[in-house]
Amino acid sequence: MRNLCKECGQRPVAINYYKEGKLFYRSKCDHCASGRNEGVPLWKKAGYKKKTACDKCGFTSKYIEQFNIFYVDGNPTNCRYTNLKTVCANCQRILHKLKLPWRQGDLVPDQL
Ligand SMILES: [Zn+2]
Ligand SMILES: [Zn+2]
Numbered sequence: 110m111r112n113l114c115k116e117c118g119q120r121p122v123a124i125n126y127y128k129e130g131k132l133f134y135r136s137k138c139d140h141c142a143s144g145r146n147e148g149v150p151l152w153k154k155a156g157y158k159k160k161t162a163c164d165k166c167g168f169t170s171k172y173i174e175q176f177n178i179f180y181v182d183g184n185p186t187n188c189r190y191t192n193l194k195t196v197c198a199n200c201q202r203i204l205h206k207l208k209l210p211w212r213q214g215d216l217v218p219d220q221l
Pocket of ligand 2: 164167200
């Protein structure tokens with residue numbers, strides 16, 4: 110099993126090298142390891158803050174790690190607050206199933 114990148118948590122880690130029939134991985138994905146990830150997602154730059162309640166089902170948690178940001182129109186450059194939703198992990202799955210245009214925003218380390 111390939112781990113997810115410890116920086117973005119979104120992409121699988123990059124392959125580091127292959128030795129004696131075994132693959133060795135890095136702790137970060139290609140994207141983060143190359144430093145192309147600027148760290149601060151657009152929605153955050155726009156001043157939007159993750160809520161502690163799901164905009165879809167109303168689930169609340171004091172752990173914001175349980176929520177992700179979604180772009181309602183699927184356009185990650187549209188950072189108007191009406192286009193941004195805080196969605197819990199459960200609803201995230203449902204969104205996927207419903208095939209809505211909603212697109213997940215970039216993850217950020219929560220303890221910055
Ligand atoms: Zn990454
Ligand atoms: Zn929800």
